[in-house]
Amino acid sequence: MEFLGDVELAEVAFLFQLRLNYDMVREVFYLYHAVYNQPPDLEVDMSNIAPTTDAGLGVSKKGASRYAAYVFWIMFSINLLNYLDRYVFTGAANIVAKELGLGIDQVGYIATAFILVYAVGTLPLGIWADRWNRKNIVAICVTIWSLATVFTAIASGFWGLFISRMVLGIGEAGYYPAGTAMLSDYYSRTKRAQVMSRWTAGSLIGLMIGFIAGGVVAGLGYGMWRVAFLFTGIPGLVLAFLAYRLREPRRNQADEDAIELDQNSVVNEVEVIDAAHTFVVPKSVFSQFRRLFQIRTLVVLIVMQIFAYFSQGAAVVYLPIYLQQKDTLGLSSGFASILAGGVVVIAGIVGLLVGGYMSDALNRRYAGARVLVCGIGFLLCAPAFALSVTIHNVAIFILCFFITAMLINVYNGPSTAATQDVVPSVLRASAVAVSLLLAHLLGDAFAPSLIGVLAKAFDPTHGGHFANNMAGGDLSLALLVTCVPTLVVAGLVGIFGARWMKLDIAAAQQADKAGKGLQSNT
Numbered sequence: 470m471e472f473l474g475d476v477e478l479a480e481v482a483f484l485f486q487l488r489l490n491y492d493m494v495r496e497v498f499y500l501y502h503a504v505y506n507q508p509p510d511l512e513v514d515m516s517n518i519a520p521t522t523d524a525g526l527g528v529s530k531k532g533a534s535r536y537a538a539y540v541f542w543i544m545f546s547i548n549l550l551n552y553l554d555r556y557v558f559t560g561a562a563n564i565v566a567k568e569l570g571l572g573i574d575q576v577g578y579i580a581t582a583f584i585l586v587y588a589v590g591t592l593p594l595g596i597w598a599d600r601w602n603r604k605n606i607v608a609i610c611v612t613i614w615s616l617a618t619v620f621t622a623i624a625s626g627f628w629g630l631f632i633s634r635m636v637l638g639i640g641e642a643g644y645y646p647a648g649t650a651m652l653s654d655y656y657s658r659t660k661r662a663q664v665m666s667r668w669t670a671g672s673l674i675g676l677m678i679g680f681i682a683g684g685v686v687a688g689l690g691y692g693m694w695r696v697a698f699l700f701t702g703i704p705g706l707v708l709a710f711l712a713y714r715l716r717e718p719r720r721n722q723a724d725e726d727a728i729e730l731d732q733n734s735v736v737n738e739v740e741v742i743d744a745a746h747t748f749v750v751p752k753s754v755f756s757q758f759r760r761l762f763q764i765r766t767l768v769v770l771i772v773m774q775i776f777a778y779f780s781q782g783a784a785v786v787y788l789p790i791y792l793q794q795k796d797t798l799g800l801s802s803g804f805a806s807i808l809a810g811g812v813v814v815i816a817g818i819v820g821l822l823v824g825g826y827m828s829d830a831l832n833r834r835y836a837g838a839r840v841l842v843c844g845i846g847f848l849l850c851a852p853a854f855a856l857s858v859t860i861h862n863v864a865i866f867i868l869c870f871f872i873t874a875m876l877i878n879v880y881n882g883p884s885t886a887a888t889q890d891v892v893p894s895v896l897r898a899s900a901v902a903v904s905l906l907l908a909h910l911l912g913d914a915f916a917p918s919l920i921g922v923l924a925k926a927f928d929p930t931h932g933g934h935f936a937n938n939m940a941g942g943d944l945s946l947a948l949l950v951t952c953v954p955t956l957v958v959a960g961l962v963g964i965f966g967a968r969w970m971k972l973d974i975a976a977a978q979q980a981d982k983a984g985k986g987l988q989s990n991t
Contacts, residue, residue: 537655540715541664544648545671547611547708550701551641552675553682554618555583556785557701558634560683560806561694563790565630566935568691573790573935575627577921580786581914583634588909590642595902596757598647599895606647608713614640615705622698645905650898653889654718665889666825666882673817673878676785677810684789684806761900766891766973769840769966770884774908776959777847780854780952781877782913783920785813787944797861797941808867816871820846820878828883836974837967839883839890844963846879851956858945877956880963891973893980916951923947 558565562576571579598606617636624630649665656664682701687694761767792798792805800808824842831838853872860866885901892900924943925931934940 536716540655541652541668543708543711543715544607544652545668547607547644547648547705547712548668548671549675549678550611550705550708551614551644552672553679553701554614554637554675554705555641556676556679557618557683557697558621558630559786560680560685560789560810561687561697561802562683562786563793563805563938564684564687564802565694568694569626569630571627572921572925572932573940574918574921574925576790577786577917577919579627579630579634580782580917582631583638584782584909584914584917586635586638587642588638588906588914590639591646591902591905591909593902594643595646595898595900595905598643598650598898598902602717603647603651603898604712604715604717606643607651607715608709610640610643610647611705611709611712612640614644615702615709616640618698618702618705621702622695642905646898646901649885649889649901651718653897654894663825663829663882665885666821669878669881669885670818670821672881673814673821676817677814680789680806680810680813681803684810685803688802757896757899758903761892761896761903764891764973764976765969766837766840766966767888767900767904769962769969770843770888771904771907773840773843773847773880773959773962773966774884774904775912776955776962777877777880778908778912779916779955780959783916783948783952784854786917787920787924787948791858791941791944791948793938794941794944795938797945798863798866799938812867812871813874816874817878820875821881823875824879825882825886827879828886835967836971837969839887840963840967840970842883843880843887844960844965844967846876846960847956847963848960850876851953851960854956855949855953858948861941887970891970891977893977920944920947920951923951 558579565571566573566576594606594610614637617633617640621630621633621637624633652664652668679701682697683694686697788809789802789805792800792809793802798805824846828839828842831842835841850873853869853876857866857869857873860869888900888904889897924940924947925935927943927946928934928940934943
């Protein structure tokens, strides 16, 4: 139904003093209805709507590009803080365990507490993000996880740490689906993989700072690890406020703007496909999930990430502990954290940039390039990982670990972009939520616990090795028999599953065009 008549629309255009034609003014009112789920009135707050490009307004295009860059850097900073707060415990874990009398298996249980809640929480919060203002969800979630980090500083035992890390998982669960979907509406498909790769670089920098802050500060003296948690949680409150002040983009805004500016854009290259493959946006939540699982590329990405997340999650949790064991490299807490964090961030950023560039370059020739690049990266990573945990020489470890960290991070940008490419714009946050739920729940949620249990089982003293910093061999064997095979499986799934992406992209684009047509004819 029409919200306003022709005369009223003309009056509104005059009141806003915008250089917009009739159709663009009407689109503003439909946007208001879609975002706030109520009929618009004459007092629409245009300051809360993201700027859009227009072929006839060079200033608007330039302003939209600058604002997209501003949003990116806010989200980049939040992503950095996300991983900083997450891994400050990992950097300090060896010393925290000794001070509080924790076993190597209990370190794994604490890591699992965070990942499990994080995985389960992504589903309802991701659905919420497809139905509400995404920048507000980001702001709320950043506030929750920042407070949880601060409260970790007062934990006095296993259960205190366990509960605080669970709450941390709740906060971080809602941020990623909402943030991914929002960024995807600021950058079109032609740039999305590179943007997502750069965004993910923030997580690697945060991981490095978390490792170093946790390991170095904890090594300064008894109880100093509490200071690390206290001061890493405070900046989140500032970023939460900045996120709240962002402008919410229109769903599918970047792709639609790219088509308006260039009708020959690759974003507009939609093939004619059978009706059976056309994605119809469902109304109910259960139908929504059923439709998502009909997208074969999305299923491939989820399966690939399940196996990859297992290896990645297990290795990251136990890496600083592994480096400090006397029967491996015997490094100090501070040096182990600096080495691990430094290599992860440098090699990881190289992998992110290589993955984003290669997938976007190959995507012009092969529609499934983003999934294929992920698979190749994982498959090549397996032998490098095996060498990293079997050769106990610092120089050889750094070389093999650098290659491992680079290859295991190639997938980040391409897989995130591929998920957004094959899913209709109105379901992007839900798709990320479902992917994260299954990848974490079936992948790395229980990986730290399993590695801890196996390492303790391989220890003939059942805990004595870890208490005396002699659990390196036990950890090596536990990582070798679990993580290397899962990387091989992840690689093969990606390589053989890339063939369906072209058809799935076409179906998603058709759904977006059909949805826009239905909206304009309402």
